[in-house]
Amino acid sequence: MAKLPPAPKSSELTPPELYARRREFLKQGALYVATSAAVGVGLSGLSRLGSADPPQKPPPPPAPAPGDAPWKIERRQSYVQDEPSTPYQDVTTYNNFYELGLSKSDPAEQAFHLKPRPWSVRISGHVKRPQTLDIDTLLRWFGLEERIYRMRCVEAWSMVIPWVGFPLAELIKRVEPTSQAKYVSFTTLLDPRQLPNQDSNVLAWPYVEGLRMDEAVNPLTFMALGLYGAPLPGQNGAPLRLVVPWKYGFKGSKSIVDIGFVEHEPKTSWNRAAPDEYGFYANVNPQVDHPRWSQASERRIGELTRRPTLPFNGYAEQVAHLYQNLDLARHF
Amino acid sequence: MAQPRLTFLVPALVSGWLLALGQLAYRIARHQLGANPIATALNQLGLLALTLLTLSLCCTPLKLTLGWTWQMRARRTLGLLAFFSALLHFVMYLGPDQGFDVLEVLRDIGKRPFIAVGFLALVLLVPLAWTSSKQAVTRLTFPIWQRLHRLVYPIALLACLHFYLRVKADHTLPLVYLALVLAGLSIRLFAWWYKASQRSARATPL
Numbered sequence: 405m406a407k408l409p410p411a412p413k414s415s416e417l418t419p420p421e422l423y424a425r426r427r428e429f430l431k432q433g434a435l436y437v438a439t440s441a442a443v444g445v446g447l448s449g450l451s452r453l454g455s456a457d458p459p460q461k462p463p464p465p466p467a468p469a470p471g472d473a474p475w476k477i478e479r480r481q482s483y484v485q486d487e488p489s490t491p492y493q494d495v496t497t498y499n500n501f502y503e504l505g506l507s508k509s510d511p512a513e514q515a516f517h518l519k520p521r522p523w524s525v526r527i528s529g530h531v532k533r534p535q536t537l538d539i540d541t542l543l544r545w546f547g548l549e550e551r552i553y554r555m556r557c558v559e560a561w562s563m564v565i566p567w568v569g570f571p572l573a574e575l576i577k578r579v580e581p582t583s584q585a586k587y588v589s590f591t592t593l594l595d596p597r598q599l600p601n602q603d604s605n606v607l608a609w610p611y612v613e614g615l616r617m618d619e620a621v622n623p624l625t626f627m628a629l630g631l632y633g634a635p636l637p638g639q640n641g642a643p644l645r646l647v648v649p650w651k652y653g654f655k656g657s658k659s660i661v662d663i664g665f666v667e668h669e670p671k672t673s674w675n676r677a678a679p680d681e682y683g684f685y686a687n688v689n690p691q692v693d694h695p696r697w698s699q700a701s702e703r704r705i706g707e708l709t710r711r712p713t714l715p716f717n718g719y720a721e722q723v724a725h726l727y728q729n730l731d732l733a734r735h736f
Numbered sequence: 737m738a739q740p741r742l743t744f745l746v747p748a749l750v751s752g753w754l755l756a757l758g759q760l761a762y763r764i765a766r767h768q769l770g771a772n773p774i775a776t777a778l779n780q781l782g783l784l785a786l787t788l789l790t791l792s793l794c795c796t797p798l799k800l801t802l803g804w805t806w807q808m809r810a811r812r813t814l815g816l817l818a819f820f821s822a823l824l825h826f827v828m829y830l831g832p833d834q835g836f837d838v839l840e841v842l843r844d845i846g847k848r849p850f851i852a853v854g855f856l857a858l859v860l861l862v863p864l865a866w867t868s869s870k871q872a873v874t875r876l877t878f879p880i881w882q883r884l885h886r887l888v889y890p891i892a893l894l895a896c897l898h899f900y901l902r903v904k905a906d907h908t909l910p911l912v913y914l915a916l917v918l919a920g921l922s923i924r925l926f927a928w929w930y931k932a933s934q935r936s937a938r939a940t941p942l
Contacts, residue, residue, distance in 0.1 A: 444751075444752040
């Protein structure tokens with residue numbers, strides 16, 4: 405009698421319900437596709453929390469009020485060498501303006517809350533002429549200038565931005581600070597209806613920044629009213645912001661309502677939030693790292709490789725003398 | 737006999753993960769990541785890794801508390817996908833972000849706690865990924881394998897710390913992840929303590 409092969413073990417038999425039902429196969433297939441899609445969408449969505457994509461189209465630059473003459477720019481000066489300006493789209497959609505939200509894309513999306521007209525700026529403290537100025541008065545006081553500056557963020561990225569505005573020194577000359585004024589403070593608007601994220605307490609609002617008087621009157625220190633030849637969009641600090649090109653970007657208070665001439669070093673917002681990470685001076689310095697990351701190099705927005713960071717952001721010639729007697733590692 | 741009907745789960749997790757990566761690649765290629773695409777992609781890969789790691793840590797606590805078992809089939813896959821995402825996150829940092837400047841990266845790891853912590857978490861994940869197969873369990877014997885894989889809790893805490901240290905001001909999201917990891921860990925510790933106390937109660941002579 406021929407020997408039969410051993411019978412397959414019962415565990416190897418295809419279960420009749422699977423063998424018989426083609427439907428089960430189709431069901432598995434459908435479940436596979438649906439679950440893949442759900443997992444894909446879910447993981448993609450979760451991984452984008454906290455770093456949302458920017459809006460695809462930047463909001464258009466704010467239109468000048470009817471009857472306003474287009475800006476006449478009297479002087480154009482570039483303070484960069486052979487470095488193209490960062491595209492308008494990037495300058496206006498990649499912003500740190502925590503009052504309008506914490507992600508880079510939030511400010512552009514939330515800027516519609518901010519109403520830059522009417523707007524008044526208080527000149528307060530130790531000045532011969534304390535006063536409250538309408539923003540349009542301020543616009544008429546000085547001839548508008550364009551200045552192309554590098555902007556280095558403390559987060560190790562940078563841009564090149566054509567600002568429009570006037571040197572702070574001219575305003576200071578006009579309001580005549582007294583000898584008691586040793587520092588200048590720049591305070592952002594406090595109004596959660598216009599700056600909705602002021603409802604959160606990530607920083608102590610209103611945002612305050614400050615400069616020493618000699619820094620404030622340095623010819624590089626600039627009050628910007630616009631960029632790329634047009635009024636500032638809300639996300640860039642409309643209608644008036646400070647630009648200090650040799651310091652990290654956070655020194656530039658946005659949407660300023662008060663310029664104060666004070667005797668003591670102002671308590672500035674980031675310095676209060678994390679004194680070991682953000683100093684009062686905040687001069688761009690490749691030698692002094694942020695405790696958590698290197699400041700030796702930076703990514704210029706739009707470029708793929710990093711470039712070395714320059715002392716004082718490349719403006720050492722104009723400003724290094726201000727800090728001759730200062731230990732920059734201690735006074736970072 | 738509900739188990740055989742879940743055969744689609746593991747392949748679906750892998751292809752879902754590939755879809756998420758594909759979507760990120762597509763958005764990079766279409767310049768949809770904004771002004772600083774490298775930083776954005778780096779952040780998203782890191783958060784993907786932490787999300788998967790946290791999900792893998794939710795499996796056992798769900799079994800212990802709710803008695804569910806289906807998710808146990810996903811645990812190993814979630815862990816491995818977390819490892820591969822963390823690896824991609826590191827490659828993104830090493831390559832596009834630092835331009836393969838290995839010396840600078842080593843200096844960064846040595847100097848900066850935030851980077852050192854993340855790097856340590858990745859390094860510790862390697863032996864776990866390496867011993868993720870069923871054969872590895874047999875080879876190592878279960879108690880040793882189990883002890884080794886308990887490392888995943890310190891790793892997850894390091895990953896949360898890495899995320900927390902990176903954030904400038906708003907610590908909500910890192911704290912949410914930390915809370916999930918700590919919740920899972922406490923459930924496991926409680927279950928372990930409960931089991932041990934039952935055992936010793938039984939061992940006590942009457």
